[in-house]
Amino acid sequence: MSADLAHIRQVMQEADCLYDEAQVEAAIDRLAASITADLAERNPVVFCVMNGGLILTGKLATRLNFPLEMSYLHATRYRNETTGGELFWKAKPEVSFIDRDVLIVDDIFDEGHTLKAIIDFCRHAGAREVHTAVLIDKTHDRKVKGLEATYVGLPCIDRYIFGYGMDYKGYWRNAPGIYAVKGL
Template identity: 80%
Template sequence: MPADLAHIRQVMAEADCLYTNEQLEAAIHQVAQSINAELAERNPVVFCVMNGGLIFAGKLLPQLDFPLELSYLHATRYRNETTGGELFWKAKPEISFMDRDVLIIDDILDEGHTLAAISDFCKHAGARQVHTVVLIDKTHDRKARPDLKADYVGLPCVDRYIFGYGMDYKGYWRNAPGIYAVKGL
């Protein structure tokens, strides 16, 4: 069914801005510094988790000052909806990372099923160590595992449905230049 563009525009008009572009860029800079300090000698294979990780990865990667190899993977469990379901692999990693450090870049750690499944996949497929970085860690007590954390986190966020900076609302507004919470969600 075609998207109702009037509704999509209205969602943006009514949304609450949680983080501006400037705040996000400052957080990304901090994260980049931490990764530079810790992974510079690790020769990692870096995977951007599509689609949501695209903007974050695009802003983070040029600030990493060491040699790395870059690829992508696509695992999705929201599929343009506002609640998550079963994880579906659209594209598994194609580049070899056997006995290599891996860095997974994603936009958000929400319940964490996605990041946990990707990390487990990489470990079982022979990664030496899996590092994870997310732009946003949503604050609630519904994590897939109680101890589930990303190694590097840009910013926390309230328990609402958010979009922008790579994250979608019904497939739209991944291009929004900040992070916004949908009114009522």
């Protein structure tokens, strides 16, 4: 079933811009500098969490000027909905990371259930150390206890957001900034 494109366009027209493109790009520069300082000599495997982490991973990778391997994994709780459900693995990593540092790159650290499951998977599969980089860290008290992202681009209020990899019902991952849906 095709989305109502008029509704999808209206969501963008009415959305509040929380961070513009320049602010997001500056945050990615800061992420890259911190990651480089910590991991340049560690021979990391960088995993993009699809689909949300695609834009951040692509932009971040070109700023990481050191040897690394890249791959992807696909685990979701949303399936184009606006609320999360049970974790569903669409694709597990195919690169070995036994005794390697792993950097998981994702769009957002919301409650952390998906991120925690991915971290646990990597640890059980033999990763030496697991690091996480997220563009957005939502500010609220519903997070998985004790879980924090290693590298955070920007903090964000607790609203339904899209852009730079995050979607609204499968759309607007390509939005050039971080936007909040009106009323959500």
